[in-house]
Amino acid sequence: MKVYLSIILAAILTNNFVLSxxxxxxxxxxxxxxxxxxxGMGIAVTFVMLLSTMVTYPINKYLLEGLGLEYLxxxxxxxVIAALVQLVEIALKKYMPPLYxxxxxxxxxxxxxxxxxxxxxxxxxxxxxxxxxxxNSFGAGVGFLLAMVMFSGVRERMESSDIPEKLKGLPIxxxxxxxxxxxxxxxxxxxxxxxx
Amino acid sequence: MAEKKNSLFKEFSKGxxxxxxxxxxxxxxxxxxxxxxxxxxxxxxxxxxxxVLICSNIVISAxxxxxxxxxxxxxxxxxxxxxxxxxQMLVSAFVPTLNEQLGVYLPxxxxxxxILGRAEAFxxxxxxxxxxxxxxxxxxxxxxxxxxxxxxxxxxxxxTITISLLNNGNPLFPAIFGENPITIFIxxxxxxxxxxxxxxxxxxxxxxxxxxxxxxxxxxxCPMFENCTSPDKEVKE
Numbered sequence: 001m002k003v004y005l006s007i008i009l010a011a012i013l014t015n016n017f018v019l020s021x022x023x024x025x026x027x028x029x030x031x032x033x034x035x036x037x038x039x040g041m042g043i044a045v046t047f048v049m050l051l052s053t054m055v056t057y058p059i060n061k062y063l064l065e066g067l068g069l070e071y072l073x074x075x076x077x078x079x080v081i082a083a084l085v086q087l088v089e090i091a092l093k094k095y096m097p098p099l100y101x102x103x104x105x106x107x108x109x110x111x112x113x114x115x116x117x118x119x120x121x122x123x124x125x126x127x128x129x130x131x132x133x134x135x136n137s138f139g140a141g142v143g144f145l146l147a148m149v150m151f152s153g154v155r156e157r158m159e160s161s162d163i164p165e166k167l168k169g170l171p172i173x174x175x176x177x178x179x180x181x182x183x184x185x186x187x188x189x190x191x192x193x194x195x196x
Numbered sequence: 197m198a199e200k201k202n203s204l205f206k207e208f209s210k211g212x213x214x215x216x217x218x219x220x221x222x223x224x225x226x227x228x229x230x231x232x233x234x235x236x237x238x239x240x241x242x243x244x245x246x247x248v249l250i251c252s253n254i255v256i257s258a259x260x261x262x263x264x265x266x267x268x269x270x271x272x273x274x275x276x277x278x279x280x281x282x283x284q285m286l287v288s289a290f291v292p293t294l295n296e297q298l299g300v301y302l303p304x305x306x307x308x309x310x311i312l313g314r315a316e317a318f319x320x321x322x323x324x325x326x327x328x329x330x331x332x333x334x335x336x337x338x339x340x341x342x343x344x345x346x347x348x349x350x351x352x353x354x355x356t357i358t359i360s361l362l363n364n365g366n367p368l369f370p371a372i373f374g375e376n377p378i379t380i381f382i383x384x385x386x387x388x389x390x391x392x393x394x395x396x397x398x399x400x401x402x403x404x405x406x407x408x409x410x411x412x413x414x415x416x417x418c419p420m421f422e423n424c425t426s427p428d429k430e431v432k433e
Contacts, residue, residue, distance in 0.1 A: 020384045022230035026309060029225070071285060074303045075277040082270055111269075114226050114307040121300050166396050170222065170410055174392030182385040 004135045006195045007128075011139025014191055017115050018147040019181035024115030028148060029173060031106070038152035039145065044106040046141025049119050051088065052081045053137040056120050057130050077120050085111045115144055151180055204329045211333030217310045218341035219398040220410050224310040228342055229387040230301050236359050237297040238346025239339065244287060244302065246335025248279045249311050253331035255279075257319040272315040273306070280305045293360065310338060341394075348390050353382030 017023045024045070031041045056077055064070055089107045092100040110116060119140045123133040154176050163172050217223045224245070231241035252275050256263075263271045284302055288295045295302065305311065314334055319327040350357055355371030362368060371377060380386045399409040 022226050022384065022387065023304075025225040025229060029222075071281060074281050074284065074306055075274065078273055078277050078306050079270070082273060112307045112309060112312060114304050117307050118300060118304055121303050125300060166400055167392075168409075169399075171392040171396035171399070174388045174395065178385040178388035178392065181388060182380075185383065185385065 002195055004131065006191050007132055007135045008139035008142075009191045009194070011136050012143040012146060013184065013187040014189070016143045016147055016181075016184050017118070017140045018144055019177075019184045021118070023118040024113055024144055027113060028144075028151065028177070029170070032148055032152040032155055035149060035152045035156065038148040040103055041106045042141070042145030042148040044103040045110060045113065045115060045144050046138070047103070048081075048085060048088070048107070048110050049116055049137040049141045049144075050134065052077075052084055052116055052120055053123060053133050055084060056080055057123070057133050060124055073121070073124065078117055081116055081120070082111045115140065147180070151177065154180065204326065207326050207329040208333035208336075211330065211335075211337040212340065213337075214407070215334075216337040216341060216398070217313075217334050218338055219395060220402070221310075221313075222395070222410050223313055224308045224338060225391070227301050227304065227308060228338075228345065229384075229391055231298060232342055232345035232349055232387060232390075233353070233382045234297075234350045235343065235346040235357055237294070238342040240287075240291070240294040241298055241301065242335070242339025242342040244283050244298070245305050245308055245311070246332070246339055248276065248283055248305050248308075249314060249335045249338075250328060250331035251279045252276045252311060253314060253319040253327040254324055256315045257322060257324045257327035260320050263320075268320060269312075269316075272312060272320075276311050276315070277306045310334060345387075345390055345394060348394075349381045349386055352378045353380070353386060 011017070015021060018025065018028045027041055027045070032038045059076065059080060060073065064072060064076065085107050089100075092103070092107075119137050123136055126132075126136070128136060155173065158172065158176060167175070211217065215221060218225075218228050227241055227245065232238045252272075255275050256272055259271075259275075280303060283305070284295075287298075287302060314330060318330045322330070347357070351372070355373045355377035356367040356369055358365065358367045378386075381390065395410055402409060
């Protein structure tokens with residue numbers, strides 16, 4: 001149990017996907033103008049991360065490793081993720097229209113989101129078991145959601161502040177991201193300290 | 197003939213300055229921030245992505261009349277992923293240290309928006325030769341931007357520049373801050389900060405030339421633009 005907790009906490013705080021691993025920067029900068037869209041995107045990414053980890057783990061373990069085809073990982077993973085996202089989109093549209101309206105609109109953007117492929121590849125590289133992989137994906141997704149929501153709050157405040165002419169737009173957003181990520185540096189070592 | 201040469205040169209040079217993928221189109225931000233901690237890994241990433249970009253541009257452009265437009269995105273992804281796998285195997289065979297430095301970001305070239313973006317915006321519509329030059333220009337532009345960022349971050353963050361092929365892997369010159377470099381620049385916050393400042397500089401130069409400033413993740417540059425249904429999507433031309 002302790003292992004799961006430490007994997008989840010590490011993925012959320014010390015190894016935050018966006019703020020310390022730089023994965024999923026495009027949606028982090030692009031879809032964070034309002035808290036509502038930011039949280040929608042974050043939840044959709046968490047969902048897809050969990051699902052693609054659950055699907056790619058057996059494929060990798062029993063099909064690719066079983067047949068000695070590990071070098072096909074990159075191709076297989078990205079295709080599985082792309083197909084999965086499409087299927088989820090179709091299923092949500094047909095069976096759960098309210099959920100589709102809330103989250104489905106972000107799904108096409110997620111196919112090429114490096115955070116999803118990133119978490120799958122990292123799970124394989126770390127040699128995690130199925131349970132650990134799922135825990136890591138959950139933590140990564142929640143960390144992504146946390147960073148998105150926090151940053152959208154900062155962005156909303158920035159709309160009404162006085163910014164130097166040359167820094168308006170993207171540069172000041174990146175400076176704000178820099179400060180946000182600096183605050184996450186403060187978590188370094190906290191998980192090891194807490195859970196030994 | 198001269199005119200043709202001229203237009204090819206234009207495809208090449210636009211990626212370098214006017215449409216620099218990193219500083220003007222704001223694409224491929226993830227690898228830019230993640231691998232610019234040192235000059236060496238920045239150049240390695242730039243070259244690896246450029247090779248994939250040029251090869252996939254050529255193949256996609258050659259196949260542009262065969263691929264049905266409905267399944268073009270998955271088809272592009274397969275082509276790109278194949279070349280990424282080739283590059284991954286070459287790097288781990290011949291430059292294992294680079295493989296270690298780039299880590300997870302090497303397979304993640306697959307989802308680098310520059311490559312899919314160029315496939316969608318250029319290679320799928322233009323001739324093979326023009327696409328090759330477009331890929332070359334974009335690749336050089338990407339590598340240049342990464343090199344600048346890596347240089348600034350490594351110089352401030354460690355006080356010196358170390359390239360394993362030069363000077364027997366020793367630092368190229370004595371550290372400029374003595375024993376106290378500004379380590380934060382090679383950590384995550386420094387990456388965001390340096391990138392922000394470089395965009396500000398690029399915007400400043402662009403404004404002087406009378407061009408638009410780089411937009412915050414401009415939607416038109418996104419490879420998923422046509423499929424996107426996000427409420428934040430910019431519909432205006």
